[in-house]
Amino acid sequence: MPAVSAVPATNAPWSGPAAPPAGRRLTWAVHAGAGRRTLTDSSYSDRTIRLLSAAPLAVLAAGVGVQLVLTPVYNSGARSTLLTLALMACYMPMVGYLTWSAAHLRRPRGGWWMLAATAGVIAAGLVLIGNEWQMTLAHLLVAVLIVLPRRWSVVGGCLVLAAVVPVDLLVDPAPNPLWTMLVVGQRAGAVLVPTWFVGTLRRLRANRETLAEQAVLRERIRIDRELTRTVGDSLSIIAERGAGAAVLAGTDPERARQELAVLVDGSRRALAEARSLIRTYQRVPLRSELDTAVTLLSAAGVSVRLVLPDHGLPRYADAELREALRSAVDRLLREQSECAYVIALQGSGSDDALHLTVSADGTVSVDGTAR
């Protein structure tokens, strides 16, 4: 059995009542300035979502750049390039707004009108520019999938993809409809995937907040019920007794005195119940309780040493073990003995029960067993 010397708990790992619950911090936490940022840090996740919201817009902007580069490559005329620029300036803000709204889980205002206008501009571009313009059907596909209600958006999306086949056959001198459909789908996906991803993150965060609010509400209701059942009932009785004593004070002082004595007892019981109730809300790890016990006893001039089991300690002590530890500390604080004490926690062997013993010079003075 290894002997663990009593050490000042000042530098012990923090395990007090205000410690964050175990598991709250994730292991991949990154360093940011002086503090540690974690996935569960709300300000960090907010910033991440805000940054990710810009991703679909960045993909759209990249698409515009690619289109402007490709147009002169495939068509050497400056007219086509200028037309591409003008037509994209007409519909891209609308597609950008639709994407931004989807990433923020908002229904776009005038979405149908924007979809119609985008479809019109893209159709005009197909007529005016031709082959190199047909990749902008990806933007039409994005607008359709965002604006149309979910069940219709799949149908609308399939129709746009299907429309690629005749368009490609009509405008492309060397048509390859399957390849064009694949590229249009891929370009639309490059915008829609981050949009849906950010939307899902926002939905998850909103659901998490709702769950947290519901948990707080449930806990408040539970505390309210327990307080009403214990302290509330006692306070009601105290109030009634107090009122009765006030009435009796003028007519029967002796009975009023008796009532007041009962009232004082009731008040103390209510106080004890409230303290007991509050204690059940606080869970301090066993190791922290043991460290605190040693620190208190050392401060009082009582020499004490901890002996812990080989197989480690359970994270929390149960009620019996806590009570045994408290009574041991209480008793040792009152002891005036000069001898050194040993607080030992040992397994009983046959089961998982821990046995607490306090001994001085080999004499067991306090003990308690708990599972």
Next chain:
Amino acid sequence: MITVLIAEDMHMIRGALVALLALEDDMRVVAELERGDEIVAAALRTRPDVAVVDIDLPGLDGLSAAERLHEELPECRTMVLTGLSQPGNLLRALKAHVRGFIVKDAPAQTLADGIRRVHAGERVIDPDLVAAALETGSSPLTRREADVLRAAESGLPTERIAATLALSPATVRNYLSNAISKVGANNRIDAIRISRNAGWL
């Protein structure tokens, strides 16, 4: 006859304590004080057997006064009156050689019995306070972190705290950041409140 010094800043409570002890045949109140910085001087003048001291006193807090009293007049034993809201004070009180630690809402007879037992050399500590102290846990703050929080409590800006404690402002900010993180607070004010309530400051 046990001579008693009482230091309590609330006039009504002080009066009630004096009245309660006046009912005891074997006790006599030799000094009534409302400030902590008057305790040692009054004790040296009146030589009480037991000093009954409130923790929150103007001028000098009760535990600091108890420490000084033990240095100046070790034969005078100190009993502290406190609330359960600051269980961490028990550790500080034990270090300050306080012999009795009683909650203010204990029955009146507990006070008189406690004074007798403390006078007899026993240590009197309310079991509820021991339980509350164990539940609070030990202070997670290092000595320097506690110093910085104490300085911040007085409203000093970081640069002034750094100058007072002979540290650099960056180090002060680090200590504050560590303290806030350790006590699970949202900011320095929250950290001061949590630490103060737990008796870690």
